[in-house]
Amino acid sequence: MKETATWHSERLGQEVRFARWGEVGKPVLIFPTAGGDAEEIERMLVIDCLSDLLREGRIKVYSCDSVAGRTMLTGDGRGPDPGVMQNMFQEYVYNEVVPAIRNDCNDQDLRVITAGASIGAFNALAVVCRYPDAFSHALCMSGTFDLVRFLNGRAPGLDFYRSSPVHYLNTLQDGHLDALRKCTVLLASGEGRAEDIGESWRVAGLLGKAGIPNRVDSWGKDWDHDWPTWRAMLPKYLSEWS
Secondary structure (H helix, E strand, C coil): CEEEEEEEECCCCEEEEEEEECCCCEEEEEECCCCCCCCHHHHCCHHHHCHHHHHCCCEEEEEECCHHHHHHHHCCCCCCCHHHHHHHHHHHHHHHHHHHHHHHHCCCCCCEEEEEECHHHHHHHHHHHHCCCCEEEEEEECCCCCCHHHCCCCCCCHHHHHCCHHHHHHHCCHHHHHHHCCCEEEEEECCCCCCCHHHHHHHHHHHHHCCCCEEEEECCCCCCCCHHHHHHHHHHHHHHHC
């Protein structure tokens, strides 16, 4: 059921791993959490919770390594600039991951559903906002959306602002906005341990001002910033979109 591929990304300057589960259905790219790899969602039982949708041929699930997230977690201000890596990671997704998905689905024009939790939610939002020609929906779970604090003391540069939706949404021009207004962003969050639904409401406000369809779903105080929450959210929302 699972297939994997590895290649050297010139954009990222390293080997990258890519995984797929399922044979047919709508393509869903699930980003790992900050330090995760392409197979994190299998180890954390996400693939198990999506087994019905996979078996019914409603979705195909893809994932890639969280290269930019690892830089943010491990940087000490002396290594690679996290903002530069964040920008290059998004370019890698658009120019390498999306073509791999389209080739696998034999459709060069399809648009991909994207999803993720925590910093994975940031990546899901970011690629939809930046590349609405390639992505149609973003499921952002327990999102962390303002990543300035992960720059390890560096001042935000052009690469960071180019790749951070909360900083550029209010600067988008009509042509890009017209395409983005055909997308849907769903911001789901608990309000239990380590959750901050305020980040989701801030993003919703920015999206709303730009006329981009979105909604915030609160799951309440019984749901924490953890995998059981995300395993409950994913099949619920993906079943609505597939």
